Amino acid sequence: MAGPHPENGNGGAIAPPDPWDPLVRFSHWGIAAAVIANGLLTKPGGTLHVWIGWVAIGILAARLVWGLVGPAEARFSAFPPDPRAAISHVLSLFRPGGPREHPSHNPAAAMMVYALWLCLVVVIGTGLVMTDAKSPLQISQERAAVAAGDWSVLVNDDGESEGGGEDHDESGELVKEVHEVAANLMLILALVHVAGVAVESRALRRNLVHPMLLGSGKGR
Amino acid sequence: MTETTRGNGRTPAAALAAFVLVQGIAAAFFISDAAHDLSHGFGNMESLSELFISLVLVAGIFLASWQLRRMISEIKDKDRALAVARGNFARVIATQFTDWGLTPAERDVGLFALKGLDVAEIAALRGAATGTVRAQLARIYAKAGVSNRAQFAAFFVEELLADGAPDT
Known part of the structure; x- marks a missing residue:
């Protein structure tokens, strides 16, 4: 302790923050929970499914704002999308020297982040199209009105989409298809992400999950 | 000791981060409502006030994020100063032991x-x-x-x- 680690505490500047800042952590687990809940657990199109989707919109929006105004390692500029660097990073995992440390997400992880965000945006966008961008509050209000015998809430909507007809149904089917494909792709990417964290943790001999949870408490 | 010093300022930062996320969620719901109302007719007092509140909500998210970022960088500075002090003290001890x-x-x-x-x-x-x-x-x-x-x-x-x- 006295001597052998003169730079203890400063040497961490090259590695990602430990722990990650709270907004990155909370939004990460919030989105993860929302994706798992809506991808695997809730009834598609159900009220809960829509509620969770809207919560995900809010979390994603806050995280994207954070990508502009947050600390250096949380900002988009710290992990620009760079497919070539991503590939060379993945290859370096299998070379004797092992991967290099990066101050934020490594290039491969950065590509994963953008891929997941893109999937999220597609899933959210198609979800909004399918529900006419009505928040769950409005949906339940309308359902309550219909249940009470007041069908006028539905008339208004039909009037707006009148030009559509069969064409509207077909595009609705397509939107639904895109929603499901993007959602499944996101679940697969999430699995790849988890595998990537495991491989990278092993290569760096460092637990990469801890900084995303609470920090490693490595300060002895 | 390390654990307690690590804790300094982290709880408020975490609370503020959670607040920013909740603000984001609230804004998503409110703005969608406001947008719906606006699409049905612009110009009445209600839609105007909803538009105003939406803007305030978004500004609030940016302000709270900015505040959070300052808080986090302050925590980092403190940790760094502490590490330097700790390292210096360790060096003083090591030198004395050598002497x-x-x-x-x-x-x-x-x-x-x-x-x-x-x-x-x-x-x-x-x-x-x-x-x-x-x-x-x-x-x-x-x-x-x-x-x-x-x-x-x-x-x-x-x-x-x-x-x-x-x-x-």
């Missing part, structure tokens, strides 16, 4: 003694007999020119206080 000509084993024992471990604990940590540790401590005190552990520890406390102690 006294302590052997590697004695340096170890001396450091444990400074951290407040008693003879039995040091012996257990080093896998040595308590008699050995006691003999090593005696040799350390002799080399340092002090007669007991309190004086030994005071030697370094004095070092810390040398410049900063207020006049009494």
